Amino acid sequence: MSAATYGAAELRALLEKRASVQEIDATGWKIASGDACLTARAAHGWIHLDAECGADGVNGHAWDLLESNAGLPAGVKFVVPEKDDTVRVRAELPLDREISLDARLPAAVEGVLRAMRWPSSRDDDRRSCLLPSPVDLGDVSARARESGWSDLARSTGPFHVDLDVRRGGALAGVTRHDDGLIEVSVDLDVDAGETTEICSQAVALLLLRVAAGVRMVRAATVANRPRFEVVCEAEPAVAEIGHAFSALSVACAHAAREARALHGDEAVARLYLDTTHH
Numbered sequence: 001m002s003a004a005t006y007g008a009a010e011l012r013a014l015l016e017k018r019a020s021v022q023e024i025d026a027t028g029w030k031i032a033s034g035d036a037c038l039t040a041r042a043a044h045g046w047i048h049l050d051a052e053c054g055a056d057g058v059n060g061h062a063w064d065l066l067e068s069n070a071g072l073p074a075g076v077k078f079v080v081p082e083k084d085d086t087v088r089v090r091a092e093l094p095l096d097r098e099i100s101l102d103a104r105l106p107a108a109v110e111g112v113l114r115a116m117r118w119p120s121s122r123d124d125d126r127r128s129c130l131l132p133s134p135v136d137l138g139d140v141s142a143r144a145r146e147s148g149w150s151d152l153a154r155s156t157g158p159f160h161v162d163l164d165v166r167r168g169g170a171l172a173g174v175t176r177h178d179d180g181l182i183e184v185s186v187d188l189d190v191d192a193g194e195t196t197e198i199c200s201q202a203v204a205l206l207l208l209r210v211a212a213g214v215r216m217v218r219a220a221t222v223a224n225r226p227r228f229e230v231v232c233e234a235e236p237a238v239a240e241i242g243h244a245f246s247a248l249s250v251a252c253a254h255a256a257r258e259a260r261a262l263h264g265d266e267a268v269a270r271l272y273l274d275t276t277h278h
Contacts, residue, residue: 006095011047015040017106019113036113038089045095046215047105049112053078053087061087062204063192063221068118070220073111074181074231075104077218078118080208089115092215096239104233137176140236144174147242163249170252172245180234184244185220185227186252190263192224202262202269205276210255216243217251226259228252 008026015021019033021040028041031049038051058065058080065078065087072078075091091108093101141151141159151159151174158175163186170186177183188207192200207219207226216230228251230244262269 005045005097006042006047006101008042011040011042011101011105014101014105015109018109031109033113036116038109038112038116040109042095047093047095047101049089049091049108051089051112051116053089053116053118057085058087058205058208059085060201062201062208065118065208066204066219066221066226068115069218070222072115072218073107074233075108075216076111076115077211078115078208079212079218080205081212082209087118088212089118090212094215094239094243096237098237098239100237137174140174140176140182140241143236143238143241144245147238147245149242149245161245163245163252165249165252165256170249170256172248176234182232182234182236183229184232184241184248185229186248187222187225187227188252188256188259190226190259192221192226195263196266196269198266198273199263199269202272203259205273206255206259206262209276210251214247214251214254216247228255 012021012029015029015031019031022030022032024030024039027043028039031038031040036051038049041048069078075093077090079088079090080086081088089112091112093104093108137158144151144161149161151161158173160171160173163170163172172184172186175183190203203226204219207228211217211219211228217228220227220229228248230247232240232244262272
């Protein structure tokens, strides 16, 4: 869909719910709140929020960023762009009319502003209150099928979807957390507890770079196991669920096999870190 699904005036009004907004051009805005500043841009059917984080680059902090990502609000993520060592905070929201941005866009702005204070914004306890809840997921399962993705176990509880990944395949698990958020995630076949610090940092940097290039997806870790995840609001639309599965398929296709290689070979991991830092 085109960005015309939400007009520029509508988007600006939503952005102004959380901060002052200055127009950059017809589809771009500068958002300021105190000393913090981020940009918003509507393009190709999405609105992108982006800000540089106050951290002093990614060097030595990649795994910390994975842990911090797991505690951020829905849709907000730390990333490290290709050919750049700066840590950035981003959020991407589809502009499908089916997806209401009335609360989501202002909340995403607020989440990005909070994350910009990293590492002081880090919330290690948030994941503990997001344990999967046994509430009914039949509605989300039905929306997954409607979006073109078939779940493997059509129960009312947590379920899995077989992603479109040619090299080895991947399963995305879908859960609803105690605070109502929907998490779609893929655990990668690596464990930081079974490798070296160099390997862990290399895997983390790879995932942060991949997530920088894939909308909605963030790289995180739970119990030393890195993952790609998309966290949605409590009632995700059909289009939103479809975007989540498609985005996770792309992320896994770009990183799953590579992450295993970095995890298992310190020489390869060291070479990756040396050649990707600038």
